[in-house]
Amino acid sequence: MGFEHISVLLHETVEQLGIKPDGLYVDGTLGGGGHAYEILSRLTQGGRLIGFDQDADAICAGKERLREFGDRAVVLRSNYADMRMQLERLGIEKVDGIILDLGVSSFQLDTPSRGFTYRDEHAPLDMRMDDRQELTAKDIVNEYSEQDLFRIIRDYGEDKFAKNIAKHIVSTRREKEILTSGDLCAVIRGAIPMKMQKNGGHPAKRTFQALRIELNRELEVLKDSLDDMIDLLNDGGRICVITFHSLEDRIVKTIFRKNENPCTCPPDFPICVCGRISKGKALRRPIVPSDEELNTNKRSKSAKLRVFERKEQ
Numbered sequence: 591m592g593f594e595h596i597s598v599l600l601h602e603t604v605e606q607l608g609i610k611p612d613g614l615y616v617d618g619t620l621g622g623g624g625h626a627y628e629i630l631s632r633l634t635q636g637g638r639l640i641g642f643d644q645d646a647d648a649i650c651a652g653k654e655r656l657r658e659f660g661d662r663a664v665v666l667r668s669n670y671a672d673m674r675m676q677l678e679r680l681g682i683e684k685v686d687g688i689i690l691d692l693g694v695s696s697f698q699l700d701t702p703s704r705g706f707t708y709r710d711e712h713a714p715l716d717m718r719m720d721d722r723q724e725l726t727a728k729d730i731v732n733e734y735s736e737q738d739l740f741r742i743i744r745d746y747g748e749d750k751f752a753k754n755i756a757k758h759i760v761s762t763r764r765e766k767e768i769l770t771s772g773d774l775c776a777v778i779r780g781a782i783p784m785k786m787q788k789n790g791g792h793p794a795k796r797t798f799q800a801l802r803i804e805l806n807r808e809l810e811v812l813k814d815s816l817d818d819m820i821d822l823l824n825d826g827g828r829i830c831v832i833t834f835h836s837l838e839d840r841i842v843k844t845i846f847r848k849n850e851n852p853c854t855c856p857p858d859f860p861i862c863v864c865g866r867i868s869k870g871k872a873l874r875r876p877i878v879p880s881d882e883e884l885n886t887n888k889r890s891k892s893a894k895l896r897v898f899e900r901k902e903q
Contacts, residue, residue, distance in 0.1 A: 596696065597624030598890040602877050603689060603830045604628045606897045612636035613686035616677070618670030618819075621648050621695050623655030629689075630659045640680070641665045642673060644720040647697060669720070671811045674818050688819050688829040692812070692838050694802070696889065702771075706802065708794040711772025717798075719806045727801045731768050736760045746809070746837065747800030755781040755797055774798075799835070809837055816845045820869055823900035834892050839876070846872035846898045873897040 603625060607615065611634040617626040620641035630639050641652055641663065649667045656663035668676050670690065677685070698706050698719075705716025705727060715728035734742070736756050744752035758781035759768065768774055771794075778794045779787065787793045803809055819829050833839040852866035876894035883890050 596887045596889070597622075597628075598691065598693060598887065598893045599832055599877065599879060599883070599895045600624060600628060602895055603691075603832065604632070606830050606873070606877070606895065607687040607689065607828055608826075609633065610637070610686055614682065614684075615639045615687045616673065616685050616689070616822075617641045618673060618688060618690045619643060619692065620652040620665065621645075621691060622697070623652040625689050625691060626652065626663065627655055629687075630656060630663055633662065635662070638662050638664065640677065640682070640685075642668050642670050642676070644669045645695075645698070646721060648695065651697075669811065671815050673815070674822060677822065683822075684824045684827075685822055686824050686827045688822065688827075689832075690812075690819075690830070691832045692808070693832065693834045693889070693893070705771070706798070708771050708775055708792055708798045711770060711775065713771040715768070715770060715774060715801075717802045717805050725805060727805055728767075728769060730801055730805060731759060731774060732763050742804045743797050743800045745800075746803040747796035748836075749796040749800070751782045751786075757781070771798075803837070809841060812838060813841050813845070816842065817849065820849050820898060820900060823870075825900060825902040827900045829898050829900075830895060831897075832893055832895050834894075839894050839896070842896045843872075843876075846896060849898065868901070870899050870901040873899075 609629060609632040611632065613633065615629050617639060620626055620643040626639055626641050639662065643649055643652060644667065646667065649665060653665050656665065666676055694706055698704050702710040702713040705714045707713050715726060715731055717727040739756035739759055740753050743749050743755055749755065755778055758777050762768060762777045768777065775794045778797055782793050823829060831842045833842055849869045850872050851868060853862050854864045854866060855862050873896065876896050879890040879893055
């Protein structure tokens, strides 16, 4: 199966980057290379793009997709959390634009062996973005304490039945190990009242999201990386971040606003004395998919694009 993924908010994102033909751009979540390809197509011979991804399949697909651009496209297998370090190794101090697409790829969701799906009962509980990592979702389900499982499902899945789901997981694994998506889905169905399973999609959706976020440290990495990325931007450079659930969006919105208005002085102070200077301006409202995109790609439904433009003082 090829690495297939429909890039969400593709044209909106490239437009918001304000591509300079000879600019230097970074795709921190390369995936199948959809956004990267569109960026490179707008660059002249002097322009370059550096693509990062921690997924081995994405790296292979991205290199193949961008092959025609030769050495103007550099593809690195790395988490975007290490972007500054990796760019320094390439002798790069500043860039003109950065994109992050935080969605799980269609390839990852539709390949049972990757373990992201709750729709294939035989799929292993894996969920690793990077297969060099030892810990898997199976380990979390079978080894984390009931309290930790409750916290993860409550905070990252925002599931009101988190406490009961955690209790049922621990009770079940005392009898036998929970190994597959089917095993876990059966436990979750047993923990949620039947009348509540008829609405809101698959009953396991929130728990699977929570496990994936915990395993791959998705929110932690995002929270720890955005300030650095803004600092990497040249004056007038932009960072575009596409999120797919409220937890990610809240982090991006908060950090962008903090960088726009970092002042910590009490509101009744006549002038700022804290010395914290704005690094730029955030686009006020997120950009969402058009009706046309929603009709052609159902997975774009929850996507939001937020943009921050660096402005030197």
